[in-house]
Amino acid sequence: MTPSRIAITPVTAVTCDESFQVIPDAAIHLEDGAITYVGPAADAPEFTPHETFGGPHLVAMPGLVNTHCHAAMTLLRGYADDMALEEWLQTKIWPFEGGLDAEDIHWGTQLAVAEMLQNGVTTFADMYFQHRRATEGLTASGIRALPSAAVIGVFPDVPGQVAEARAWAREMKGAGEGRVLPSIAPHSLYTCDRDAWTAVIEAVEEVEVPIQTHASETRFEVEEVRRQWGATPIQALDELGALEHHLIAAHCVHLDERDMEIMARPSRGGSAVRVAHNPTSNCKLASGVAPVPELRRRGVDVGLATDGVASNNRLDVWGEMRLAALIHKAVSFDPTEADADAVLRMATLGGAEVLGLGDRVGSLEVGKRGDVILVDFDKPHLHPLHNVVSHLVYAVDARDVETVVVDGRPLFHRGEFRTVDVEQAKAEVQRRARSLARKAEASAG
Amino acid sequence: MTPSRIAITPVTAVTCDESFQVIPDAAIHLEDGAITYVGPAADAPEFTPHETFGGPHLVAMPGLVNTHCHAAMTLLRGYADDMALEEWLQTKIWPFEGGLDAEDIHWGTQLAVAEMLQNGVTTFADMYFQHRRATEGLTASGIRALPSAAVIGVFPDVPGQVAEARAWAREMKGAGEGRVLPSIAPHSLYTCDRDAWTAVIEAVEEVEVPIQTHASETRFEVEEVRRQWGATPIQALDELGALEHHLIAAHCVHLDERDMEIMARPSRGGSAVRVAHNPTSNCKLASGVAPVPELRRRGVDVGLATDGVASNNRLDVWGEMRLAALIHKAVSFDPTEADADAVLRMATLGGAEVLGLGDRVGSLEVGKRGDVILVDFDKPHLHPLHNVVSHLVYAVDARDVETVVVDGRPLFHRGEFRTVDVEQAKAEVQRRARSLARKAEASAG
Numbered sequence: 088m089t090p091s092r093i094a095i096t097p098v099t100a101v102t103c104d105e106s107f108q109v110i111p112d113a114a115i116h117l118e119d120g121a122i123t124y125v126g127p128a129a130d131a132p133e134f135t136p137h138e139t140f141g142g143p144h145l146v147a148m149p150g151l152v153n154t155h156c157h158a159a160m161t162l163l164r165g166y167a168d169d170m171a172l173e174e175w176l177q178t179k180i181w182p183f184e185g186g187l188d189a190e191d192i193h194w195g196t197q198l199a200v201a202e203m204l205q206n207g208v209t210t211f212a213d214m215y216f217q218h219r220r221a222t223e224g225l226t227a228s229g230i231r232a233l234p235s236a237a238v239i240g241v242f243p244d245v246p247g248q249v250a251e252a253r254a255w256a257r258e259m260k261g262a263g264e265g266r267v268l269p270s271i272a273p274h275s276l277y278t279c280d281r282d283a284w285t286a287v288i289e290a291v292e293e294v295e296v297p298i299q300t301h302a303s304e305t306r307f308e309v310e311e312v313r314r315q316w317g318a319t320p321i322q323a324l325d326e327l328g329a330l331e332h333h334l335i336a337a338h339c340v341h342l343d344e345r346d347m348e349i350m351a352r353p354s355r356g357g358s359a360v361r362v363a364h365n366p367t368s369n370c371k372l373a374s375g376v377a378p379v380p381e382l383r384r385r386g387v388d389v390g391l392a393t394d395g396v397a398s399n400n401r402l403d404v405w406g407e408m409r410l411a412a413l414i415h416k417a418v419s420f421d422p423t424e425a426d427a428d429a430v431l432r433m434a435t436l437g438g439a440e441v442l443g444l445g446d447r448v449g450s451l452e453v454g455k456r457g458d459v460i461l462v463d464f465d466k467p468h469l470h471p472l473h474n475v476v477s478h479l480v481y482a483v484d485a486r487d488v489e490t491v492v493v494d495g496r497p498l499f500h501r502g503e504f505r506t507v508d509v510e511q512a513k514a515e516v517q518r519r520a521r522s523l524a525r526k527a528e529a530s531a532g
Numbered sequence: 533m534t535p536s537r538i539a540i541t542p543v544t545a546v547t548c549d550e551s552f553q554v555i556p557d558a559a560i561h562l563e564d565g566a567i568t569y570v571g572p573a574a575d576a577p578e579f580t581p582h583e584t585f586g587g588p589h590l591v592a593m594p595g596l597v598n599t600h601c602h603a604a605m606t607l608l609r610g611y612a613d614d615m616a617l618e619e620w621l622q623t624k625i626w627p628f629e630g631g632l633d634a635e636d637i638h639w640g641t642q643l644a645v646a647e648m649l650q651n652g653v654t655t656f657a658d659m660y661f662q663h664r665r666a667t668e669g670l671t672a673s674g675i676r677a678l679p680s681a682a683v684i685g686v687f688p689d690v691p692g693q694v695a696e697a698r699a700w701a702r703e704m705k706g707a708g709e710g711r712v713l714p715s716i717a718p719h720s721l722y723t724c725d726r727d728a729w730t731a732v733i734e735a736v737e738e739v740e741v742p743i744q745t746h747a748s749e750t751r752f753e754v755e756e757v758r759r760q761w762g763a764t765p766i767q768a769l770d771e772l773g774a775l776e777h778h779l780i781a782a783h784c785v786h787l788d789e790r791d792m793e794i795m796a797r798p799s800r801g802g803s804a805v806r807v808a809h810n811p812t813s814n815c816k817l818a819s820g821v822a823p824v825p826e827l828r829r830r831g832v833d834v835g836l837a838t839d840g841v842a843s844n845n846r847l848d849v850w851g852e853m854r855l856a857a858l859i860h861k862a863v864s865f866d867p868t869e870a871d872a873d874a875v876l877r878m879a880t881l882g883g884a885e886v887l888g889l890g891d892r893v894g895s896l897e898v899g900k901r902g903d904v905i906l907v908d909f910d911k912p913h914l915h916p917l918h919n920v921v922s923h924l925v926y927a928v929d930a931r932d933v934e935t936v937v938v939d940g941r942p943l944f945h946r947g948e949f950r951t952v953d954v955e956q957a958k959a960e961v962q963r964r965a966r967s968l969a970r971k972a973e974a975s976a977g
Binding site: 161162163164165166168169170171172175198201202205206306367369370371372373374375376399400401402403406409410412413414416417418419420421422423424425426427465467468469470471472473474477478481482484485486509512513516517519520521524 | 606607608609610611613614615616617620643646647650651751812814815816817818819820821844845846847848851854855857858859861862863864865866867868869870871872910912913914915916917918919922923926927929930931954957958961962964965966969
């Protein structure tokens, strides 16, 4: 494995815990993957590290959390943009996805993991098909993840899909030294019927894993679910009993008053619906703008997310932070909405809470796992320094990430990946994407 | 000076001219600052360069154009965010700006020039006070710019300000081997009265330089101008005769039907009002979202802009491209709005046209000046490559800029600045910003 004792010093530490401290001249100690000290370097206990990171211009913070992603869709980056939704899906996305095999999805996921690590993302929730092979690769990479077994009602053999999801979730519990947490992902209420949902809920009751799904993303979806279920997506989930489990819902753009009341209800140490907010994807697909400031005021847990690359086209939580900070101000005509503290929280501890990991990661606190990133502030675009948190939300971008440590293990440092073969991932994805595009065009034509 | 013959090959060239060609395996030749060849490398004429740039994974495109900026406001980066507009201005921005002297503004501008070059911006329009010293510095940097002499009605001695603006504009014509084009910048219709505007218009009539101003940025401004002038800002500018000159208006968020008709009228080789669209600033200050797709359909010239760092907090036209592509889709519920071609055009040739430089820069065409940037596509987040233009708008960011050439002169290459002393700029800005913040807090407190 890896050096079991890591020192990070000197740094400015932004804890992102409840007290949201900014500690200058700090030290952070990681032992056997856990944080054993965070505080002023002058007060740090004796420590003999195997490896030391840090420097006077570096800011340490918890790794970013990406609460909703379809990692393998890196294969589709830039394949089709700026199209009406139905045309885009039917003539471009679905024909391309129809050609994907498990190796394509594995390599697409490997590239996604490399991109996320480089961008300072240390935890992500994933939702895609052919999950077994892809999960092997991401487990090996050392990143923290919630992969899922998808259940898609429009695909054949839904009972078989649920049985596979249940078996796989049971096998995976505790995988990757606890870094990889299985979940089950019924696609949505408009693509999975009552039988499918009932079977999924039985499965998660038994294996005790989170549910990931999409809810209330578009106006069309809400209308369609009303037609099929006689209720909004959130209300249908409530009636199903799905909200008695840990449920992560991506999007939640189109909500009514009753939806928001249901979502805010306490459930299993969080809110009844935990929201993966995807500002870029919601804009790019013209879905609308989720009422995130209102949800947060009501106590709903909200994290940030990139969604898949086809609707983004990046896996960059810095970009999601910035857009979240901007768009909620624009649509409310209120410049105090989505302030820097709130946004940074959504990208770190808030995201961890959405994924049920709030007691393990998301902040720099003794006893939590060692998911730490270092950001280099010695750049023209980060001068002068009036306020560290403002810079993290409004001025830093992915290029400023110097070092990424997950579970006490350095995975990325100064442009070098320590676990992912990024050159192979780039080459495989380039070759496979080209061939998949040719096949898709032949099948669409 | 510099090597007078530069070859850029091999590259993929994205011309951004009317035909919007993407030329693989291309070569670009620059001689004495001008483009003498763009096309397939195989067809290129014999050429003996002094210096060669390029590589198989590099994409060459015209440098980005930033049509509205207050460069020296880098000093305020992160000084105050997320506040109600009046409180922000009165308790933070104005007290800070009240302490600025010419050296502060010079160093703030130097840092802005470094940041913009690093981000691939080769041309920018600037609007700030103490323009003489700052303009000397930016002229020396080699960047292309439209600095301006400000006229601010709420400052003392408006006739003196206009006289200075006129004298300086006359002196500056042709400065920096033609790269630096003076303009006059009456701040707005709510801060400059009829006498001030009339004097400015007389001055630009005489010295033939563009006018830069702010118009229709906020609802408050439109109401205030209606009260003072009995007309909307655009209609007041029209009545003044300002639109018979080359007028660059920043923002143009709150417009009525008559405003848009006036703006689209032909005038001096462009539209009567040429718009600097500032998507980030308009979001961050909660001004709203400018109706840019509609303006472009009507034939109004629109370029992208960062505004000053206090309302951004970056000088990054990649970010403005991405936000423009996203926000117009979100607010219209139409994913075909602001497509990648349209957005890339606003950042290049469209921006050049707004600034009156459409015949000199903004595209890679023989006879134009050699403002070329190289973007490194050999990155995880730029794989696979289905579509170069999609990547330039949705996936590339500032970290991918490898080389920046302005007027045939390489100013930035692989992290190194050739003309700006970036270490000194960072240190001066840090020191001055800290002292200015202390002064501002003392004066506000």
